[in-house]
Amino acid sequence: MIALLQRVAEARVRIAGETVGEIGAGLLVLLCAERGDTEAEGERLLAKILKLRVFPDQARKMNRSVQDVGGGLLIVSQFTLAADTSSGTRPGFSRAAAPEDGRRLYDAFVARARVLHPVVQAGRFGADMQVQLVNDGPVTVPLSVAPAPPG
Template sequence: MIGLLQRVSEARVRIAGEVVGEIGCGLLVLLCAERGDTDAEADRLLAKLLKLRIFPDADGKMNRSVQDVAGGLLVVSQFTLAADTAGGTRPGFSRAAPPAEGERLYDYFVARARTAHPVVQTGRFGADMQVHLVNDGPVTIPVTVRPA
């Protein structure tokens, strides 16, 4: 499972002009389930991103987590993170989980996030979304969790 984390001062997702998810300070999580991923990978990725110390402390050092700063999570599905660009100029997406399994894992991740963290907003799986964000720092960190 792949999570591309962006530390944001604000972020929102629009679908057909309507805002469907919005946060202030926190993490925009672009989420991709890959073939072979299970609930265990989703759980490990969530635990990692909730504790990852990428927010500044009083001295300006990245020493605080999204939980420490009471930031929000905006979780957006993005199968294109599984792109294979090794051959040619058109990416392949065979590493991405099939749509039904990707959606199940996305829904599972969001449900678990909502039990572990107070502010969780989302996009909509499979929708054509416009993601607006102000990347704070900028800080963008890829986190990959592979099946055990």
Template sequence: MIAILQRVSQARVDVAGETVGAIGAGLLVLVCAERGDTEQEADRLLSKILKLRIFSDEAGKMNRSVQDIGGGLLLVSQFTLAADTSSGNRPGFSQAAAPDEGRRLFDYVVAQARAAHPVVQTGRFAADMQVHLVNDGPVTIPMRMEPCPGSIQK
């Protein structure tokens, strides 16, 4: 799985002029399931997102997690993170999970996040979304969870 984390002072997702998810300070997380990803990668990714120390402490050092600050999570599905731009000028998306599997894994991440964190909002899977954010810092962190050695792929 792939994720892009953006530390934000605020963020929201609009679909057809309606706000479907919004947070104050916290993390906007773009999430992409790739072919072969399982709940195991999703669990590892979410654990890392919740514990990553990218918020400032009293001394101004990046030493606090989104959980430490009680910040929000805005999770947005983003299959284009799996883009292959190695040849030609049109990206390929063959490494992205099929839409049904991508939705299943995204919904799984959302459910697990809601069980572990008090403030979780989302975009709308497969919708034409407008994402508005104020990137704080700016701090933008790419993450990729590879399958664990010896894990069984579906």
């Protein structure tokens, strides 16, 4: 699974002019499931996101997590993070999970996030969304987890 995190002062996602998810300070999580991903990768990625120290402490060092600061999570599906741009000028998306798998993994990720974190908002899988954000810092961090090795 792949995530692109942006530390935000605020963020919202709109569909057809309606705001469906909105947070104040926290993390915008653009999330992509790749072929072969399982819920286990989602669990590991979420654990890393919740503990990642990208918020400043009193000395202005990135030493605090979204949990430490009580920030929100806005989780938005974005299969284009799996883009292959190695040849030509049009990205390919063969590494992205099939839509039914992507939806299942996205929904499981959001559901688990809601269990583990008090402020979680989300977009809608497969919808044409407009995302607005005020990047704080700016801080943008790519994250990914590979499948766990067998046994």
